[in-house]
Every structure is written in structure tokens, then in C-alpha cells.
Amino acid sequence: MSTPNSTRLLKYYEALNEGAAQAMSEDHRVFMMGLDVDDHKGIQGSTLGLVEKFGAERVFTTPLSEDAMTGVAIGAAMAGQRPIHVHIRMDFMMLCMNQLVNIAAKSHYMYGGTVQVPLVVRTMIGKSWGQGAQHSQGLHAMFAHVPGLKVVAPSNAHDAKGLTIQAVRDNNPVIIMEHRLLYSTESYVPEKPYVVEFGQSRVVEEGSDITIVAISNMVVEAIRAAELLSAQGISVEIIDPVTISPLDSATIEKSVDKTGKLLIVDNGWLNCGISAEISARVAESEIITRRVQVKRLGFAATTCPTTPTLENAFYPSPKSIAMAAMNLCNPQSSWEPNDAQCELAYQKQFKGPF
Incomplete structure (x- = not known):
């Protein structure tokens, strides 16, 4: 009971x-x-x-x-x-x-x-x-x-x-x-009522090589990508902003100051999106003391497609996230996770919020 x-x-x-x-x-x-x-x-x-x-x-x-x-x-x-x-x-x-x-x-x-x-x-x-x-x-x-x-x-x-x-x-x-x-x-x-405060990001997973800031469902995708990267020796820190506005950028900036690399993964278009806002705050940060490499993943500047094949190319996925993160950490790498690895990662259920 x-x-x-x-x-x-x-x-x-x-x-x-x-x-x-x-x-x-x-x-x-x-x-x-x-x-x-x-x-x-x-x-x-x-x-x-x-x-x-x-x-x-x-x-x-x-x-x-x-x-x-x-x-x-x-x-x-x-x-x-x-x-x-x-x-x-x-x-x-x-x-x-x-x-x-x-x-x-x-x-x-x-x-x-x-x-x-x-x-x-x-x-x-x-x-x-x-x-x-x-x-x-x-x-x-x-x-x-x-x-x-x-x-x-x-x-x-x-x-x-x-x-x-x-x-x-x-x-x-x-x-x-x-x-x-x-x-x-x-x-x-x-079971009892509780609140999640606005304006407080959450560190979902701690890591040292790269920071991934993921919006909404992209948190789940980023966790799956981190599993693939871990097998390649890449330690990923995943941050869930939780609230878009107000946005807690201090937690993000603190993480980026540690890793020096930032990948932002959004559920929207890149142009004038939340990923651009996060990038700008990192660039203007008084917390970060080192040079930072930044990359963004989101929607291309085109209308959302309908067919599953085009959807797979349009939306960020564990595979595209993992490859983008690897490119930031090791530009010379030609690593690409195979489809079977990515498919298995998709089957794992997210237990959050950690």
C-alpha cells in the first residue's frame, strides 16, 4: 500500500x-x-x-x-x-x-x-x-x-x-x-503535491568533455547519445533548462566553463531560436573564463516534412547528436554509430529527472 x-x-x-x-x-x-x-x-x-x-x-x-x-x-x-x-x-x-x-x-x-x-x-x-x-x-x-x-x-x-x-x-x-x-x-x-521552480536548470548527467543543453524531448535523445559517446570514451554533461523563460543560464555557463565545449539541441528552428539565445548568453558570460566551441542542432530552415524518412533527417536524433558532439571533441574522428546501436538506444526508457 x-x-x-x-x-x-x-x-x-x-x-x-x-x-x-x-x-x-x-x-x-x-x-x-x-x-x-x-x-x-x-x-x-x-x-x-x-x-x-x-x-x-x-x-x-x-x-x-x-x-x-x-x-x-x-x-x-x-x-x-x-x-x-x-x-x-x-x-x-x-x-x-x-x-x-x-x-x-x-x-x-x-x-x-x-x-x-x-x-x-x-x-x-x-x-x-x-x-x-x-x-x-x-x-x-x-x-x-x-x-x-x-x-x-x-x-x-x-x-x-x-x-x-x-x-x-x-x-x-x-x-x-x-x-x-x-x-x-x-x-x-x-504522490503529494509539489512544485518545480521556474528558472532552475537541472544537470541531468555530469561529465567533463562536453556540455549538451537539450530542450524538451531532446533531453531523452541526448541521454541516448551520451550512451553511445561513453563507449567511445567521451564524458558528456547534459543540462535540461526545464524552463525556457525564465532561463537559468548560470548553470549552463558553469558547465561550459568546465568542459569548454557546448552543443545545444532544440526542438525548433535554429534561426532566432532558443539555441541562439543560449549561445549569445555563453558568448557574453562573465562566468566563463576559457575559449568555448559551440555548435547547435535543430530544425533546418525548411518546413517540417511528413514522411518518416524525411522526418528522420529533419529532427535531431541520438545518432546526429552523438556525431556532432564527437566532432566538437575530436574533429579528426570519422566515427559513426551504426544504426543497430542507435536503434537499441532508442528502446531504453527515460526515468528522469535525476
Whole structure:
């Protein structure tokens, strides 16, 4: 029998569900809205059972009208409620950019601190069975660019629950970016409510030869790549920023000062992306005392493809991450992991957060 303080393995989607449920039990002002949140599949399981537990007045579906429904959520937040608005796909948050960027993010400032917008937006990114150009984009850099918006990217179930509860308690709009390929991964998660603080990076694995900063699902890919590199004698330090904005760059800079080599792996385009921001902060750092080699991996400057073959070339993978890291550590090396090694690495389950 488990106790309220016990820790057990939960899947990512189960942790999102539990975080929301505990936040709703803790505060009657919290409600959930969004397209199909009360569907029998429950947004890949992340909202299952919530309508039965809290009723249709606190968990309800919305029309397919992102702009209008985001306005409803912002208005409710201004009026003292604490909505969790599920957008499902980040791609379609473009339809409510004015609401998020000009209203939600700015109202606290424009009204002299008298207005708060405690809004949580859940949204998914990432490839999976050919999501293609309009259903797979990671647009987190756009939102992180805007003062007043917080952007978090849990890479494991532990952080998914803790960041959800922290986001609900925060008095500012928070965007939770969830990668669809993480939904079935497991981590050890406490039963009782807890928070994962914003603005604190995590050292996932310690190493001495190269620092890999990985965003969202790329943390899992980087861990797999580190296994391949370890067999070649390369010691990798992996850092998960956890939150995109606010970004804890001090932890990254401290690691880079140790290793002298930095590889940033993102779930978005390289141009003007979060990888460029991290690179700039490293370049401007007053912590780093040595010359640093930097490389970035992310999306090429083209639309996300649909077919699996092109997806494999488009998205960073354990193989491409390992080869890029090896190139930084040993430019003369011609090493390339074989496909069988990479396939075996993919089968290993991420237990995070370490």
C-alpha cells in the first residue's frame, strides 16, 4: 500500500493529469477548458477522469475558435479564476497571438500591477506518425521573446506534474510545452503535491568533455547519445533548462566553463531560436573564463516534412547528436554509430529527472 508521501513511476500524461487534479482540488478557482478535454481519449489520457471528478462546470470542451476562447480564459483569469486552457497543438496558438502577446502578457504592466492574469496554457509539439507542416512545430522561441509570458518545457513526468502545479499557482500567464513523444515515458513522481521552480536548470548527467543543453524531448535523445559517446570514451554533461523563460543560464555557463565545449539541441528552428539565445548568453558570460566551441542542432530552415524518412533527417536524433558532439571533441574522428546501436538506444526508457 502506498502512502501520500510515496514516490512511484508515472507516465508523463498521468503526471500531467495528476498535477491538474491536485491543483483543482487545492483551489476551487481552477478550471480546465479546451477542445476535447472531456473526450473519451482525454487528450492522450492527460485529462481522463477530470470531468467525472470535478464536473462539467469545471472541465469542459470549447468551440474550435482559438482567439475567442483564449479571450474567455484571459477574462476569467482577470476576474479571479485560474483557468487551464488546453490548446492541444502549439501550431494553432498562432490564431490567438494577439490575445496572448498583447493582452495576457501585458495587462499586469499596463494597469499598474492592479490586474493579474493567472492563466495556464497547455500545448503539444513534436513529430509522431507524420504530423507534418502544421501539426508539429516548436514555436517556443516566439513566446519566450515576449516579456510577461513564462514558457516551460518538462522533459519527464516528474517535472510535468511539478511545473503544472507551479504554473497554476503563478499569477502570470504560463505556457506548458509538452512533446507528444514524451507522453508514454515514465519517471518517479511523488504522490503529494509539489512544485518545480521556474528558472532552475537541472544537470541531468555530469561529465567533463562536453556540455549538451537539450530542450524538451531532446533531453531523452541526448541521454541516448551520451550512451553511445561513453563507449567511445567521451564524458558528456547534459543540462535540461526545464524552463525556457525564465532561463537559468548560470548553470549552463558553469558547465561550459568546465568542459569548454557546448552543443545545444532544440526542438525548433535554429534561426532566432532558443539555441541562439543560449549561445549569445555563453558568448557574453562573465562566468566563463576559457575559449568555448559551440555548435547547435535543430530544425533546418525548411518546413517540417511528413514522411518518416524525411522526418528522420529533419529532427535531431541520438545518432546526429552523438556525431556532432564527437566532432566538437575530436574533429579528426570519422566515427559513426551504426544504426543497430542507435536503434537499441532508442528502446531504453527515460526515468528522469535525476
